Amino acid sequence: MLRFGYDIGGTNIAAGIIDENNCLIAKDSVKFPRGEGSEAVIADCAGLYKAILDRAGVAADEIAGVGVAVPGSVNPEAGLVIDAHNLGFHHTPLATLLEAVLFKPVRLVNDADAATLAEHRIGALKGTRTAMMITIGTGIGGGLIINGTLFGGGRGNGTEPGHMVLCNGGRHCTCGIDGCAETYCSATRLAKDGASFGKATAKEVIEAAKQGNADALELFKAYIDDFGSYIASIINLLDPERIAIGGGVSGAGDFLLKPLRADVARKCFFETCPEIVVASAGNDAGIIGAGLIVS
């Protein structure tokens, strides 16, 4: 059977069909109807579903079920989005609302967990039983594979690795606490610190560092030290086999990975250090991961 996945973000709603081999066989996206309420979101999702199935020549009865990835906390059993700030969803019964228009079972998943699932099934975490996905963007997201399956948190809240404390009492985080890893290891940190020497984005900072700019190199070195300590913290707690890094900053490839691996190896408490790799499931990991949660 085929499965249908949605990746609902604050900018776009992306969706697609995945086949038995977990390959995306058709996809499309529309702009997220910001400020128009959940009814508009449901209508757009229904339209996207029909358009993608039509274009792919897939009949509705070929679809086993629908998975939906959202950037926020969800209760999959109740089919509830507890809180997805960027979507304006608060205690929204999204699964029930979608089931009423799609006539299919709908299951929700946090977007970072969906990406982790995709990495585990078809990407950089394939073959691992205990591993972590860390996405470095404006903030930090992530997901954990423990004993071969997605770990949704001990109480079902998922994981919020960006809010591990890396420098207690340090930089102020949007969550209200001082010293969260997110304030040191996100792309935002590189952009913020890069402003002092005229760089506006993490990408510009990394490019400047690659070209030997002294300010950018100094910042990048401090970033590697922070990021390395952050990853070492997770390793020393969970002893994972592999850590995959996704998000824009991971695009720096070996320029990031080589010094990062060396830093983590020094700080890892165990005799050998887990593998640190770049995520490979790509931009559609959210859609694919959403499709993968359909049982």
Added chain:
Amino acid sequence: MLRFGYDIGGTNIAAGIIDENNCLIAKDSVKFPRGEGSEAVIADCAGLYKAILDRAGVAADEIAGVGVAVPGSVNPEAGLVIDAHNLGFHHTPLATLLEAVLFKPVRLVNDADAATLAEHRIGALKGTRTAMMITIGTGIGGGLIINGTLFGGGRGNGTEPGHMVLCNGGRHCTCGIDGCAETYCSATRLAKDGASFGKATAKEVIEAAKQGNADALELFKAYIDDFGSYIASIINLLDPERIAIGGGVSGAGDFLLKPLRADVARKCFFETCPEIVVASAGNDAGIIGAGLIVS
């Protein structure tokens, strides 16, 4: 069937018999034969085994197996102590050596994991599926229960929660890294900082704080802030149901727990905060946990 457990420490070798209800029905201990090599340890273990069985009136064929908790890294499958610095054991085939004198199957476990198992089966973590035990002593030890069972690390190395980084670049840790949680949250930190106002131990610092000593109160407040951020880091990553705190510092009871819970509640990213409790399996948790790993 009955089970026999050893808790081998750098000071004492403690051992005992546990029954079907996981109760310790007989126990004894001898001094650890420091510097006399593994043969002396094996001889002492054998003597302790015979003495305890004799005194309890238990025949050897009533013992199903033997568990051994050691302060270090172990490979239970190979029956090997990889490294237990305090015991002078390095790649020591302890299980095989003991099996040769006890004529019973012997299984090894890290001592912090043994204590965690005891808390989970008979102590403060009873009834949980995802929980953490943190022991605050000279250093910091701990163990994780995930999905209802002891989590021995993704690669079998266990957990080293004392070496999560809490203040990157901060206080120098014995492991060589600057900023490990151990340097901020251990009893050693309280003793070290207390020296500046004439207190020699964590207990003395806590007693002075209880009595309103301004220096001690200031130190204790900083300690709670560090300890709270440390626990919040673990919560934000794993979302556990409950965290149990053991070791000498936990003897401070509500004087520690009340401000600690308030601090963690503030720093916890989720809507509700997991329970934070004092470990309750007692001083024999190591022996009992060792017995519990006998299948």
